[in-house]
Amino acid sequence: MSGTERFDIYDGNKQLTGRTMERAGSFLKEGEYCLIVLCILTRPDGRFLITKRAMDKHWAPGAWEVPGGGVQAGETSEEAVVREVREETGLDIREAKVRLIDSYSNVDLARGDNYFVDIYYVTADFTEADVSIEAAEATDFAIVPFERMTELHRNGEFLHYERIVTALGKM
Numbered sequence: 764m765s766g767t768e769r770f771d772i773y774d775g776n777k778q779l780t781g782r783t784m785e786r787a788g789s790f791l792k793e794g795e796y797c798l799i800v801l802c803i804l805t806r807p808d809g810r811f812l813i814t815k816r817a818m819d820k821h822w823a824p825g826a827w828e829v830p831g832g833g834v835q836a837g838e839t840s841e842e843a844v845v846r847e848v849r850e851e852t853g854l855d856i857r858e859a860k861v862r863l864i865d866s867y868s869n870v871d872l873a874r875g876d877n878y879f880v881d882i883y884y885v886t887a888d889f890t891e892a893d894v895s896i897e898a899a900e901a902t903d904f905a906i907v908p909f910e911r912m913t914e915l916h917r918n919g920e921f922l923h924y925e926r927i928v929t930a931l932g933k934m
Contacts, residue, residue: 767785768785768786768787768833768835769783769784769785769786769835770783770784770786770789770797770798770833770834770835770836771783771797771798771834771838772784772796772797773796773798773879774794774795774796775794775796777796777866777868777879780795783836786833789875790874790875791875791876791877791878792875793870793872793877795877796877796878796879797833797834797877797878797879798833798834798840798843798878798879798880798881799831799832799833799878799879799880800831800833800834800843800844800847800880800881800882800883801829801830801831801844801880801881801882801923801926801927802829802830802831802844802847802848802856802882802883802884802885803829803864803882803883803884803885803930803931804829804830804848804852804854804856804885804887805884805885805886805887806886806887806888806889806906807886807888809908809909810906810907810908811906811908811909811912812829812830812852812889812894812904812905812906813827813829813905813906813907813912813915814827814828814829814830814851814852814896814903814904815827815901815902815904816900816901816902816922817898817899817900817901817902818902823922825902825920826920826921826922827905827915827920827921827922828921828922828923829923829927830847830848830851830852831844831847832847832850832851840881841861841863841883844856844881845857845861848885850897851896851897851900851901852896852897852904853893853894853895853897854887854889854893854894856885856887859885859886859887860886861883862883862884862885863881863882864882864883864884864930864931864933864934865881865882865929865930865933866880866881866882867879867880867882867926868880880926882926882927882930884930884931894906912927
């Protein structure tokens with residue numbers, strides 16, 4: 764990530780404070796949050812797109828996950844999920860039905876890592892040939908049945924699994 768990338772700071776009620784912060788080296792205080800998005804991206808055949816994190820990532824290198832990332836300053840949550848999916852996979856989901864299905868918060872005051880996460884569900888018609896992984900973000904991708912994500916989770920190789928299951932249960 765560029766050292767100049769900025770994000771909006773939200774309060775505990777997920778309302779914008781009017782302040783921003785540079786992402787690199789950020790440390791959020793009590794009552795300050797950033798916003799993250801995740802995209803559960805499925806095809807009409809019920810298979811899910813997952814990506815394998817680049818090995819130079821600070822957190823969870825090499826783990827499998829669904830596309831997502833940080834919401835940039837001035838961007839809405841939905842704009843961010845569309846951008847993140849495009850950046851990480853090359854897929855354009857603007858014409859797809861993009862549905863917010865869950866949101867949760869995390870507070871880690873010791874690390875200054877406080878955030879809200881919006882989880883989106885999108886069904887789009889795409890093939891392996893349509894996917895173009897961004898090397899800075901991921902090393903691989905797979906289009907898998909849900910059972911494969913469960914297996915990866917059991918092996919400790921898949922991120923956010925419980926949150927994804929919870930979100931899918933709210934649909």
